[in-house]
Amino acid sequence: xxxxxxxxxxxxxxxxxxxxxxxxxxxxxxxxxxxxxxxxxxxxxxxxxxxxxxxxxxxxxxxxxxxxxxxxxxxxxxxxxxxxxxxxxxxxxxxxxxxxxxxxxxxxxxxxxxxxxxxxxxxxxxxxxxxxxxxxxxxxxxxxxxxxxxxxxxxxxxxxxxxxxxxxxxxxxxxxxxxxxxxxxxxxxxxxxxxxxxxxxxxxxxxxxx
Numbered sequence: 508x509x510x511x512x513x514x515x516x517x518x519x520x521x522x523x524x525x526x527x528x529x530x531x532x533x534x535x536x537x538x539x540x541x542x543x544x545x546x547x548x549x550x551x552x553x554x555x556x557x558x559x560x561x562x563x564x565x566x567x568x569x570x571x572x573x574x575x576x577x578x579x580x581x582x583x584x585x586x587x588x589x590x591x592x593x594x595x596x597x598x599x600x601x602x603x604x605x606x607x608x609x610x611x612x613x614x615x616x617x618x619x620x621x622x623x624x625x626x627x628x629x630x631x632x633x634x635x636x637x638x639x640x641x642x643x644x645x646x647x648x649x650x651x652x653x654x655x656x657x658x659x660x661x662x663x664x665x666x667x668x669x670x671x672x673x674x675x676x677x678x679x680x681x682x683x684x685x686x687x688x689x690x691x692x693x694x695x696x697x698x699x700x701x702x703x704x705x706x707x708x709x710x711x712x713x714x715x716x717x
Contacts, residue, residue, distance in 0.1 A: 559619075
């Protein structure tokens with residue numbers, strides 16, 4: 508685990524040094540388009556069932572999250588024009604590199620959930636809380652198009668609670684049983700490959716033009 512923590516810190520710092528000009532451009536775009544802070548902060552449940560503040564680039568108009576926690580599809584009226592692209596290309600997650608450096612998260616681990624849904628976990632499912640949550644996991648790969656899946660459901664929240672969430676937790680528990688540094692490296696490369704394929708598909712098909 509010590510090696511994992513060292514990798515988390517070093518890789519996050521190097522990534523921030525590499526991407527800071529790009530992240531600065533994103534920050535300017537967010538600030539220019541709509542009122543509100545650049546960084547969106549939300550309480551998530553982390554290791555040992557403790558809450559922590561998760562960072563994201565703001566993609567919605569201020570206070571829009573008070574209406575509903577879940578976002579479905581890619582044309583949610585609460586999402587800004589810049590936010591649409593940040594979500595589309597998964598760039599809104601970049602500030603979580605600071606969460607990793609702080610020790611709230613790891614590069615690889617179960618994605619952190621909000622308290623509302625964690626309260627629905629079974630005793631077995633609460634086993635995902637024994638390790639730090641992560642930036643990527645097998646559930647993220649399996650549900651890379653989660654918004655589209657929920658958008659097709661008659662009741663998106665019930666579809667998430669009854670179908671999507673239990674399957675994601677099953678994958679997370681499976682990861683915890685088999686976790687190792689090499690397994691993490693494998694998952695990181697799979698994530699990068701999956702993102703490239705996903706972005707290529709979206710750009711090629713122009714699925715969601717403005």
